[in-house]
Amino acid sequence: MSGLCQDRVVVVTGAGRGIGRAHALAFAAEGAPVVVNDVDRDATAGVVAEIEDLGGKAVADTADVADWAGARELIGTALENFGRLDVLVNNAGFVRDRMLVNLGEDEWDAVIRVHLKGHFAPLRHAAEHWRAEAKAGRTPSARVINTSSGAGLLGSVGQGNYSAAKAGIAGLTVVAAAELARYGVTVNAIAPAARTRMTEAVFASMARPESGFDAMAPENVSPLVVWLGSEESAHVTGRVFEVEGGKVSLAQGWRHGPAVDKGERWDPAELGAVVQDLLERAPGPEPVYGAS
Template sequence: MGICEGRVAIVTGAGNGLGKAYALGLAAEGARLVVNDLGVGTHGEAGATKGAAEQVVEEIRAAGGEAVANTDDVADWDAGKRMVDLAIASFGRLDAVVNNAGFVRDRMFFTCSPEEWDAVIRVHLRGHFCTSRHAAEYWRAESKAGRPVDARIVNTTSGAGLQGSVGQSAYSTAKGGIAALTLVQAAELARIGVTANALAPNARTRMTDTGAFAMAAEEGAFDVFAPENMAPLVAYLVSAQSRGVTGQVFELKGGQVFLSQGWTDSPSHDKGARFEADEMDAIVRALVASREPAKPVYGAG
């Protein structure tokens, strides 16, 4: 009996890569699933992987699990409600939303077009909002009706969002926003029995294989960047075992799991009075020199 036995989850972007690994891992742990995938390519091109959600559902069913497919756009407001309604109609409840869907439009900031910026922000940030917002409304109604809620939101951030990535300004901005959204969700939804956490995976996906961040597997060695390495933490966070773990950002790489510290206060200087502009340089440089070094921006020389 798996740790997600009896749980019902929606996994977005679950037709390939990380999302597929999450869906298969959750099903193996006993969860019943709504497998969402729009069938777009790495850059959001329509129809590139049409039928991916259905194929994952077939694989889950062949292994004895329960799943239904959904091919909606995660950033569509009404589609978010359809996914929640599908879970309830199919399985009688909803316990978790795993937000994973997304794509990239890699550009240096000075060449990024408004259309590329908007497309990336939409699929990641709005995409994390729509389904979770409708799920939260359902869980709030359950709580108000006196029915116990023990639900989960699992978001997908990135090292690009936590520390920045050269050539990925839109993607980094979206993923940083998701980390902040997770903190707010955790604070606001705790009272109704919902936890919210985020993952920053280090794994080989269609997005990493398109550019400078390719993560090739070494023959005969532990595949550090296999998407399947990320699935056990997702299953844990969806399960009842993770009750009370909320507002956290986890980074994973191979067999390592890190807990991100996030933004926090570091060295300070208190003059006790208003600063003069010409004294700020010495103070700022002293503060920068005394702080713990930040992780470098990905791709920075």
Template sequence: MAAEPTSGICAGRVVVVTGAGRGLGRAHALAFAAEGARVVVNDLGVGLDGSGASGTPAGRVVEEIRARGGEAVAHGGDIATAEGAQSLVAVALGSFGRLDTLVNNAGFLRDRMLVNLDEDDWDAVMRVHLKGHFLPLKHAAAHWRAESKAGREVAARVVNTSSGAGLLGSVGQGNYSAAKAGIVGLTLVAAAEMSRYGVQVNAIAPAARTRMTEQTFADTMAAPPGSGAFDAMAPGNVSPLVVWLGSAASAGVTGRVFEAEAGRITVMEGWRPGPTADKGARWTPAEAGDAALKLLESAERPQGVYGAR
């Protein structure tokens, strides 16, 4: 029996989710469909390190959505290429006639300590996470700007996927942390640039049990089926916030970063000016050092980097 939408908060909207064949992306796609959205399910079907490719994961999610009475189509293009990103937008428009929400989620890991991190591993992770956010956002934004300039009302939403590693750093993940930090910067710029066209852009820093985090959460077992217990690390726990951010109900919320884990939602507050000193003239190195040490005494201590002792 098809699952009924719980509220229909996304009824009539067309939503694109990248990396939606498994894990968080799959959970987002199913959740959007359950709320009445028509979904474009993008996934290359690559391995955890980005190797290989298969259209099977995206197709399976499309079948799940259709079996529950929803509408979905698969897209197997590489969204870290201009051609793949353009075709992603084209599939949404060609299949459903519009595009309302873009959820950038695709990614993989190639973890190494910095001294062991190859240039290829750096480039590959930067490409899929950072370029894989930029290109779909660019082409979706161009469509929405054209719609706005043509006098049509736009209530578009973008949800980017950062990480705690991008906010605090994570030992052994220099490439991933840098890419996820870059996504926050991209989110802030896009929110500022696109607001005039009716586009809101936010980011999440999720924590859940997926292929990418199975070692991190190895000790956090899933709740037994039928037990009724809350599975704190289930990917679906993150999706309700993503669905709301991707809906018209989130009007007025843009340029924000949210951490989402289990039953907790946190608004993350980024860099803000802290203690300051102004000499009114150039410092000597010794004076600058003395001033910096005094300022640090009254500054808040940063949170620790993940994995640091």
């Protein structure tokens, strides 16, 4: 390995399995000490053992990242064990999929909590630390990589709660990038497609057997995340990348499109033709995942 993240201290949430585990191992392979966070104590301990067996440095953390105090303790774990924090990878999450007419309040709240608040709370405490460092004259070269989803960028039938949370994460990413740049912090997001416990039924058969390349392996996502966590990525912030197999693409977010300005208030009866004109001049929307 190149040592791209040598001695850069990394926190990875939801790192007990799947994509998070792949991130933790990939960072460790590039020389980074890693805080392996997951509420599953056994899974977390297993990833720490894997890293240590390969000669890397890691500590376990089982805090609930959507709990305010737990998120603060997570950032403290990095500082207490390794003396610094350079990279925060927000990855923790789960799904409670249902069509909107069947979606319960508890299922909505749980998914919004673990994804959206579970991104905000660690980010908030990490940002407080980095701001203090910058004000003390020790401006960091810090990185945050959030985890959105194609469901958040385009929508996904049967995943209203998950899509809303992941769209919120994309919005949070661009705001945090703008606010934290003055403190030496970049903030980007990925929208990965890979086989995990959340997606195994969907992606179970998707691979490239003719080449031996498993396009849906979670390990395919991690190289970009490691690069975004490195010193090399200092010029990249406020971006969302889609990652699937060997494909990396830059997502194009909401942009100002065609416009008509009357210069005064519209009458409702006038707007049918105006809206039709705007629709004809704009590209059509990308299809929602799962829509017929």
